[in-house]
Amino acid sequence: MNVFRFILQNRSQVLELTGEHLWLVGLSTLFATLIGIPLGIVIAHWPRLNKPVLAGANIIQTVPSLALFGFLLPVPWLGDRADRLAILALTLYALLPIIRNTYTGIRGVDPAVMEAGRGMGLTESQLLLQVELPLAISVILSGVRTAIVISVGLATIAAAIGAGGLGEFIFRGLAMVDNRVILAGAVPAAMLALLADIGVGWLERRLQPR
């Protein structure tokens, strides 16, 4: 098939752009996880914070991605390098599913289990580390999974601001009106999303509490 021959012929570039794509998605997911899980834990324990935090994450989610990239462009340090900017934007988008799932997972722990644990004299941090997080982990991971799949797709748009990634092929193909070039970006991106979905899904099942 034409597309695959094209990909094969340009494999070094496809690999390079895939690498960039992974870099954008990987780093932003890492940041979003590092911020989102603690935030989710916090709002699960202080219900008063839950509405403002979730609302904030929701609002970010509603900003069209191209507009967000554009808004961030004039910001001094960020605007210097397009990949920084793309990573920040992708991090922001990935926050909502991670925060929300962490919150839902922890709130879903049986109150009787928490009461028994507290009554036995577990400290709050022991409860968090030994009870809440292990019981919520599969719900949290499914949030991370959603975040990754969204990010892989969104990261293609980062090419519009010159951050690289598989989006370069897509934009180039659009400009050239050449479907082969578009697909050379879209097919590997779709595969990345699929692989990440399967991979984290596997992890999720492995860590599932009984």
Place this chain on the structure above:
Amino acid sequence: MPPTPATPAIEFRNVSYQVAETHVLRSLTLQVQPGETLALLGRSGSGKTTTLKLVNRLLSPTAGEVLVNGVPNLNADVTRLRRSIGYVIQEVGLFPHFTVARNIGLVPKIEGWPEPRVRARVEELLQMVGLAPELASRYPHQLSGGQRQRVGVARALAADPQILLMDEPFGALDPLTRDELQREFISLQKRLRKTVVFVTHDLREAMRLGSRIALMEAGKLVTILSPDEFLRSTDPWASAYVKAFGDRLESTTTEGKS
């Protein structure tokens, strides 16, 4: 035990507990002697569970103080306090992701007991509550309701606390299993002589397990009586209880009230 009057294991001094405008508990004064089994009897909303939770500080009184072994429990370190008091609830609340052995051995383990000692203690406790040793590696969802509650009791006894608080421990069990567990509880208590406070709305259970019965109504302690006194009591609340359970009581107690 020296014959001198012992410090009460648990003492409530004028304890009130209030949430917003609702008085859940009004100036409760009550002593529980070491080794006795006190039944807190009353209907839903009478303040029994609140009373229990004030002992291990799952709740803190809005007035008055609760003393555990003569020390106001607000002065004690809350973690130490709770680990020195066994706690059993109706829903059991076993950790679903831990095996039976880990559930039972958790407090000893975080108390820093060496692994072999924890294992030996778990075995001892399983035997004590009448569970087969091979259940140790099972998960809570693989157990029956009665087995789960036994594990709950074993877990509460793990670090050998002198006080045991039980909130309707047998309430969710079928009548046969409940009867079995009640009987085992009595023989266990004969051996262990813990100070036990348990909550129930079942007069029959209160009479069977309790050395004294504290009757509560609308956040107040109505009266504290021994099971025999309770049957003969002329207190309107107590006799209302006896009447409500009347038929079933007469068939289980030999002397009864004529």
